Amino acid sequence: MTLMAISVAIFVLLGIEQIRQQARDSFASTVSGVDLIVGAKTGSLNLLLYSVFRIGSPTDNISWQAYRNIAESDNVQWAIPISLGDSHEGYRVVGTTQAFFEHFSFGKKRRLKFSEGEPFEDTFDAVLGSEVASTLGYSASTEIVLAHGLASTSFTKHDSQPFVVVGVLAPTGTPVDQTIHVRLEGIEAMHAGASAVPIGAFAPADVPDTDSSEPESITAFMLGLKSRMSTFNVQRQINQFAGEPLMAILPGVALSELWQMMSMFENVLRLISALVLLAAVLGMGAVLLSSIRERRQEIHLLRMMGASPLYLFCLVEMEAIILCVLGIVLGGTSLYVALHFIGDAVFARFGLYLDATLLSPEAALMLGAVMVSTIIAAAAPSIKMYTEAKQVT
Amino acid sequence: MAVKLNGIQFSYEDDRRQQLLDIGHWAVERGERVLIHGPSGSGKTTLLNVLSGLLTCTSGEVSVLDQRLDLMSAKQRDQFRADNIGCVFQRFNLIPYLNAIDNIGLASTFSAGGNERWREEATALLSALMVDHDDWTKPTSDLSMGQQQRVAIARALINAPALLIADEPTSSLDSDNRDNFLALLMGLISKRDMTLIFVSHDMALAEHFTRLEALSDITQRPR
Numbered sequence: 045m046t047l048m049a050i051s052v053a054i055f056v057l058l059g060i061e062q063i064r065q066q067a068r069d070s071f072a073s074t075v076s077g078v079d080l081i082v083g084a085k086t087g088s089l090n091l092l093l094y095s096v097f098r099i100g101s102p103t104d105n106i107s108w109q110a111y112r113n114i115a116e117s118d119n120v121q122w123a124i125p126i127s128l129g130d131s132h133e134g135y136r137v138v139g140t141t142q143a144f145f146e147h148f149s150f151g152k153k154r155r156l157k158f159s160e161g162e163p164f165e166d167t168f169d170a171v172l173g174s175e176v177a178s179t180l181g182y183s184a185s186t187e188i189v190l191a192h193g194l195a196s197t198s199f200t201k202h203d204s205q206p207f208v209v210v211g212v213l214a215p216t217g218t219p220v221d222q223t224i225h226v227r228l229e230g231i232e233a234m235h236a237g238a239s240a241v242p243i244g245a246f247a248p249a250d251v252p253d254t255d256s257s258e259p260e261s262i263t264a265f266m267l268g269l270k271s272r273m274s275t276f277n278v279q280r281q282i283n284q285f286a287g288e289p290l291m292a293i294l295p296g297v298a299l300s301e302l303w304q305m306m307s308m309f310e311n312v313l314r315l316i317s318a319l320v321l322l323a324a325v326l327g328m329g330a331v332l333l334s335s336i337r338e339r340r341q342e343i344h345l346l347r348m349m350g351a352s353p354l355y356l357f358c359l360v361e362m363e364a365i366i367l368c369v370l371g372i373v374l375g376g377t378s379l380y381v382a383l384h385f386i387g388d389a390v391f392a393r394f395g396l397y398l399d400a401t402l403l404s405p406e407a408a409l410m411l412g413a414v415m416v417s418t419i420i421a422a423a424a425p426s427i428k429m430y431t432e433a434k435q436v437t
Numbered sequence: 438m439a440v441k442l443n444g445i446q447f448s449y450e451d452d453r454r455q456q457l458l459d460i461g462h463w464a465v466e467r468g469e470r471v472l473i474h475g476p477s478g479s480g481k482t483t484l485l486n487v488l489s490g491l492l493t494c495t496s497g498e499v500s501v502l503d504q505r506l507d508l509m510s511a512k513q514r515d516q517f518r519a520d521n522i523g524c525v526f527q528r529f530n531l532i533p534y535l536n537a538i539d540n541i542g543l544a545s546t547f548s549a550g551g552n553e554r555w556r557e558e559a560t561a562l563l564s565a566l567m568v569d570h571d572d573w574t575k576p577t578s579d580l581s582m583g584q585q586q587r588v589a590i591a592r593a594l595i596n597a598p599a600l601l602i603a604d605e606p607t608s609s610l611d612s613d614n615r616d617n618f619l620a621l622l623m624g625l626i627s628k629r630d631m632t633l634i635f636v637s638h639d640m641a642l643a644e645h646f647t648r649l650e651a652l653s654d655i656t657q658r659p660r
Contacts, residue, residue, distance in 0.1 A: 341528075341529040342529075342532065344529070345526075345529055345530065345531075345532070347491060347515075348489065348491070348518070348524045348526075349519060349524075349543070349544050349547050349592075350515050350516060350518050350519025350520075350547035350548075351515070351547060352511070352512055352515045353511075
């Protein structure tokens, strides 16, 4: 029973560390290729969350003009506009341009790859993230219907405008996998109503129908700059953009704000798991302590065979250490198995990639602390054993 | 001289007024087989613990196998006991969840010299003690009392001690087992030229021994 208690404590301790670390790595990897994210003026965390992680909703849009203005400025190497706000079967639909496939990178400078098909060309083409395709069973040339709003049981479905899947992306370990990508024009077309005409509704009246009509507004855009040095300058320029309230954030900075906010929560979690461990270890100490009294005869026998009181002290400590090691093995293995099985589900739902590799420096440190606390907790019974051994006659 | 006690006085720390042992002089020659008879609680355990080095006396000289135990440190006494003295008790001679071989092996780990050949000696002893081969690997708690006490002898002898101290080892055995036990024990003792100090309340055993003494005569022996 004591072993179970310790295993559970270890499971919780390591599990929390693992999730915490993986969440950070996962989030950081998602924004590693982006220098700035620009959106309507709102909280910087809010902007980060809805633009990159598709969590939450934008408070306002930004004009196409503003986007063009900034995208064409000297410092900018590339720009990816995005338009949010639609959904399909619980997965978010995002409108963007070819620039997304050309310039977006994540993790360690990894590019987007296709597991089948190719980037969209027509207005009603869609490119699916790997999770969307595998969970919903879609592949190239599947037709899908996209709805306005976020709930998967939306009542404003536009049934007469099906989209066609033209490509599926390879897994990235980022929210890209849970996203359905269409052209900006595709989003606009959805909003245009039941008409099958894909263009024209928002274009100025006297511009001829073309495939590349410009949308009036977008939700946000990502920027890659020519030189990292100019980042703060560009940011300032955008924040002070005349004519429209815009803001630009550095994803890394915003993320660390997020982690700071989370840290209190994390610390509470860690405190709880530490207390769980404390309970388990004290329980072990109590069990050992009460067993000493029962073991009087064993003590006498060992003493007569020549064991010194110190030997018996170490014996009890060793019992505790072995319990601890077994608990670590058991808890660690259970965690590994659990992560293995639920990892896929978590990834599909949250875009959080949970690696089953458990050995990190923090985890090792934590296990060291566990060992030390076990040895200390076992001191009481060990000392009792020592005094019993000295007295036994 | 196997044992020599001179001017021994012993009382427990919390009760200094009650002199449990007060021995002017007592000696045992090597090769003797001494039966000390007396009721329990009259200081026999205390005497045996002094002889084995588990207890130190408040005053006097304790000489076992020509070594002065009263001049040794606790650690030295523990080591001396492991190397030179075998002990068999009435009960709880073995770790119940270990088998016979492991129990003997455990005893051998305490000897200073180390003994790579302990396994051979253990099996030889067990065979000599008529412990069935199949019973060697069972947890000793599964063995009968008679078997356990015989395994205990093997455990006590594995480090080839010169002195064996026995504290009522037959008191939990029926008469058949008792006789068997004693026969086997004496056989081994004489074969190895050991000295035996055996405490029991059962005077009927006297025929096996070279000397018979009353416990009260020893423990309260004035100067």
